[in-house]
Each structure stands twice: as C-alpha cells, then as structure tokens.
Amino acid sequence: MSPSPTEPGDGAPWVDRCDASVRSWADEAVRRVVADANRSADTHLHVFPLPPEWGIDLYLKDESVHPTGSLKHRLARSLFLYGLANGWIREDTTIVEASSGSTAVSEAYFARLIGLDFITVLPRKTSPEKIALIERYGGRCHFVDAPPAMYTEAERLAAETGGHYMDQFTYAERATDWRGNNNIAESIFQQLGLERHPCPEWIVVGAGTGGTSATIGRYLRYRRLGTRLAVVDPENSAFFPGWVTGTTDYATGMPSRIEGIGRPRMEPSFVPSVIDLMMPVPDAASIAAMRHLNDVTGLSAGGSTGTNLWGVWHLVARMLREGRQGSVVTLICDGGERYQHSYYNDDWIAGKGLDPAPYRKAIDRFLAEGVWEPPRAP
Structure with missing residues (x-):
C-alpha cells in the first residue's frame, strides 16, 4: 500500500513550507512587474544618416525611452x-x-x-x-x-x-531569458525585419555588468545568426584587458569616468566567450561621439552611448575598406539630461584633462569625406 500524504512511508513528519499568504503576495508582485512591461511600448530604432553611396545603414536602439530612462x-x-x-x-x-x-x-x-x-x-x-x-x-x-x-x-x-x-x-547574465521572450536581441531583429539589411553585420554595446552583451551574444548563437558582437570598453576598465589576456580575475581597481560601463574588476556576469571583438575607447572619444550625436540628430545621450558610437565608426570604416554593405546596430543607453553637469559641461571636461576636439574632428571628416584617421590614444 502506497503511503498517503498524511502517512509518510519512512515515518518522518513532512515539512510543509507552503504559505498561501507568501505565494499570494509574490503572485501580485509578479503581476505588477509584468504589467509594467505590458504598459511600455518597445523602444525606438532610430536611423542615423550616413552617406547613401556607402550602402551601410546605422540604427540606434533608444533605450532612454524606458519609464526609468535607461537600458x-x-x-x-x-x-x-x-x-x-x-x-x-x-x-x-x-x-x-x-x-x-x-x-x-x-x-x-x-x-x-x-x-x-x-x-x-x-x-x-x-x-x-x-x-x-x-x-x-x-x-x-x-x-x-x-x-x-x-x-x-x-x-x-x-x-x-x-x-x-x-x-x-x-x-x-542569468536573470534575462537570452533565448527570446522579447529580450533586447529579439527586439532588435524584429524591428529590423522590414529593413534592407535585416541581419546586421555588427551589434555594438558596452559592458557594465556584462548582462546585455551576454544576452545578445547567446541569442546570436542560439538563432544561428551571422551577426557579430562587438563590445567597447572605456578607460580604467578591467573588461578589455581581461578579455585579451583571458584573465578571469583581472582587476584595475580604478573607477570608470563613463558612467554605466567599465568596471574595476572582471564581473561574474561578463561572458567573454560570446564576444567577437572588443575595442578600448578613450574617454575623450566617448564624449566627442556623444556630443556629435546630439548636434547631428538632436538626440541627447550619455557618455556610454558615445563609447558605443566610437566603436561604430571604427567598424563602419572597416566595412568601407572591405567593400562590404550592410547594417550596424548600437544602443542609446540613457538620456543626456542625466549628465548636464559633466559630459555636457566644458568646465567639467577640462577639469578632467579631457580634450574631445581631435576625436570630434575625426568623426566630422569621416562622415564628410569617408576618411577615417582617428587620433592616437594618449
């Protein structure tokens, strides 16, 4: 005769931790969090104007329009x-x-x-x-x-x-469902569905926790897509040197001046194996690219968006050299209104010893003449 729920077969009392009130509260909390997502439309995918003869399309996924203003x-x-x-x-x-x-x-x-x-x-x-x-x-x-x-x-x-x-x-890296469920990677590909290059050559992102790059990199492999993932990294961050050397515990112990990305140590959520290319980016280049975006499009973004864009210009120049057409996608991580005292403040920039002017000159020349000659990093 099989033991009943009230008569355990081994004679030991069962431990019942089912608390209806606890589950009821959790159910309601989950409902509220998911309802918030349902109230939010997907984030915009802006087109950045590039010379039409290049045959390259640049898209900016604007994560600043979330209810709390960032990715x-x-x-x-x-x-x-x-x-x-x-x-x-x-x-x-x-x-x-x-x-x-x-x-x-x-x-x-x-x-x-x-x-x-x-x-x-x-x-x-x-x-x-x-x-x-x-x-x-x-x-x-x-x-x-x-x-x-x-x-x-x-x-x-x-x-x-x-x-x-x-x-x-x-x-x-583990809290987000990288297979889909309307994660950022799935959203990008759905929005590109009717574009002339729906499968981009590159997606360019920065790394703070590493969660976004892990989600996108895994999704690309899971869906067997040809898109490559590039991760950009600001000064003082441990991610780029750790990725290059394969040192999982690499640490600089230094803070990043580009808020939201770069870390003083290799973080547990950073997954190096899903990244195809990493690029170090000077902080002055991040500020130059961020300000250029604002001047050209009117889109106000933070420093990490500028880091993304500096990496984009390298890759678009590479595509031109190789005679490749296609699309590139990057993120507007947050809005520039959070950085009026810093990245948009000339006195703050000068006080940090940064000079964005040579980097801005390189961007302007590239878009006007197709010549990419970035200044050497200090």
Whole structure:
C-alpha cells in the first residue's frame, strides 16, 4: 500500500513550507512587474544618416525611452522577476544593490511598484541627477568613496537589514531569458525585419555588468545568426584587458569616468566567450561621439552611448575598406539630461584633462569625406 500524504512511508513528519499568504503576495508582485512591461511600448530604432553611396545603414536602439530612462530598466525588471521567482524577495524584504547609478534608479522604481524599501550603495561621485531620481522613487542612497567597496558594503547592509542583495554584477547574465521572450536581441531583429539589411553585420554595446552583451551574444548563437558582437570598453576598465589576456580575475581597481560601463574588476556576469571583438575607447572619444550625436540628430545621450558610437565608426570604416554593405546596430543607453553637469559641461571636461576636439574632428571628416584617421590614444 502506497503511503498517503498524511502517512509518510519512512515515518518522518513532512515539512510543509507552503504559505498561501507568501505565494499570494509574490503572485501580485509578479503581476505588477509584468504589467509594467505590458504598459511600455518597445523602444525606438532610430536611423542615423550616413552617406547613401556607402550602402551601410546605422540604427540606434533608444533605450532612454524606458519609464526609468535607461537600458537598465530591462535589467531591473529581470532581476526583480528572478528574485521573486526564486523566493528571495518577499513582502517584508529590503532590496539592496551596488550600482553606479542607472540600475539603482530602475530598481528603486520597481521596489516602489511592489511596495518594498530600497537601499543602493553608490560611488560618491555618481551624478547628482541620478541621485535625485533614485530618491524621487523612494530609494535611499548609501555612498562609498572607493567604487570597489560597493560590493562588500551592499552585502553588509543586506545582512544588517535582513534584506536581499540583488547583486546585478553576478545575476545579470542569468536573470534575462537570452533565448527570446522579447529580450533586447529579439527586439532588435524584429524591428529590423522590414529593413534592407535585416541581419546586421555588427551589434555594438558596452559592458557594465556584462548582462546585455551576454544576452545578445547567446541569442546570436542560439538563432544561428551571422551577426557579430562587438563590445567597447572605456578607460580604467578591467573588461578589455581581461578579455585579451583571458584573465578571469583581472582587476584595475580604478573607477570608470563613463558612467554605466567599465568596471574595476572582471564581473561574474561578463561572458567573454560570446564576444567577437572588443575595442578600448578613450574617454575623450566617448564624449566627442556623444556630443556629435546630439548636434547631428538632436538626440541627447550619455557618455556610454558615445563609447558605443566610437566603436561604430571604427567598424563602419572597416566595412568601407572591405567593400562590404550592410547594417550596424548600437544602443542609446540613457538620456543626456542625466549628465548636464559633466559630459555636457566644458568646465567639467577640462577639469578632467579631457580634450574631445581631435576625436570630434575625426568623426566630422569621416562622415564628410569617408576618411577615417582617428587620433592616437594618449
């Protein structure tokens, strides 16, 4: 006779952890997070004007139009759903994160959406515009002087409050469904479906956690697509040298001046094996490309978008040299309104010892004459 649920076969009492109230709260929290996605239309895919005789189309996927104004809105949504589905986030959980700013803005938004407290650990030099946004969504900011200290301080605060450390730098690559489910890669290819080059030669992105590059790189392989993935990296970041040398624990210990990308260490969510090409980008080149975008199109973006675009100009020039036509896609990661005190401020730029002028001259000449002669990095 088979044992019944009330009569375990081994004589030991069953441990029943099913709490209807806990599941009911989690169900409602998931509903709210998914409903937020349903209320948001897909992000725009802008066409950047290139000389028609080149036969190359450049598309900019504008992630700044998300409700919280950046690409990190996708990541925050995925991290909350991942934490809820794993049972890590409950009705009384304080959410704690380590962030350079934009992820914290988006996570503060989702924490408020489901009624939870949120604390973020930030570098003290985070832009005041981002800090104001975090606080507007009800988040609390805890500052550290040295960016590498964010990790241990976030862990300490989570333990102290009995909260959950979201740890975007570990979970970004696994929280997003890279096979599809309207992730950023699937969205790009759907939007390109009616374009003349629907399968781009290159997709160009930066790396902060590494989650976006991991999602796109895996999707390209899963769908057996010929598109190659290029990742650009700012000064002081560990990603490029770690990728080149194959050193998984490479660290610089230095903060990036381009907020949102570049890290002082190789992060767990960074997946080097899905990347076809990496390019280091001088910070002055990022600022020049960001400002050029604004002048030509009226689109205001942050420094990481400029990093993306500097990589794009290298690749478009390469396609021209090789006589290849096709398309290239990159991201507008966030809006320039967050950086009026910094990347759009000439005094701030001069104070950092940066000179975007030679890089801007190279971009202007390239688009006018097709001649790509970037200045040598200092």
